[in-house]
Amino acid sequence: MSVVERARRVLPGGNTRTTVFVPPHPPYAVHGEGAIVTDHTGHQVIDCNNNYTALIHGHAHPEILQAATEAARSGTAFGLPTTSEVALAEHLRDRTRIEQWRFCNSGTEAVLMLLRAARAYTGRDLIVRFEGSYHGTGDAVVSPDAPGVVPGSVLVLPQNDLDALTTAMRDHGRQIAAVLIDLMPNRAGLTPADPGYVTALQDLTRQYGALLAIDEVITFRLHEGGLHQEYGIKPDLVSMGKVIGGGFPVGAIGGSADVLSPFVPQAPGAVSWGGTFSANPVTMAAGLAALRLYGPLQITELNRRGDQLRSWLRDAGVEVHGSGSLLRLMTSDPTELWWNLYHRGVLCGTNGLLAMSTAMTSVHLEQVAEAVTAVAREAQSILS
């Protein structure tokens, strides 16, 4: 029996994550090393997906593996806090200047925790978010019409539309706990938010006493302290995930000691938040190792490579969005694009997302450019 047949018997549709499904069925990864992934048929691809942007250093980076292995040897999980969560929180504080942190196991969970924190701190219910942005799979951040979802107290606005925002704040400002924004939303086309709009958003949240919450789960990799620092704003809360776990399951929220005070267990009316594997010591150690290898020099270099690839592709007539090390190929047929690239040796996201890793050499970059250009020439769907 093939792996696909076996998989379909025990997993709905044959796998666990809708986000990695490509029809008729995706290949199964069996090995990753540096920038190369091998699937169950032996086919090898240059990894430009990098587990949806999380693997900033590609696969099996020796220093990250060493940090994770050493941590695992000392114990993979405890019913006590560990010093490793202190170390990662200090590192995040130093690079973001955001005072306090709490860890969890995914970006989805981070967003849930962020919304809980905002509601607990403000005593308000309403959350504002933006059309087309993805913030994981919690009820508050997916379509209220989707099957199985219980709609919450959420207002969805078009991003970059200042009139819509001003009206919503005027009408509901004093009921809004937080406005949640991704400054370069992948699903909505990976176009950076307009700086004037973001400044106005900060002013309006301050004016109405709502919290400004930035979802940095994808965008943190673009700047040492997260993309919001390029906008010169000061979020009240941030959610993070992906790169900060060094390839292991992770999520986090950051904020001032004041805003996160509802999580202090002795506080009156404290928010209780657990998680058997939250702040797992293996994740914390791997995350710290990965971030230490990703300072300003490496960030600038990786962003430069992304810019280089984007400019080659644009010169070849390909419509490509994004900024720095994150690119998005715009296509009317993402499945066709995905398979055509895969057969030519490039693994992208199922919506055409490409994320650079420090494991990619300039030869890989040229090979990716050649593959995308060839695919674009064949399938008119991604030519601008």
Ligand code: PMP
């Ligand atoms: N927020 C954003 C901006 C994301 O891109 C994602 C996942 N791609 C999430 C939250 C959810 O993260 P996770 O998949 O780790 O649950």
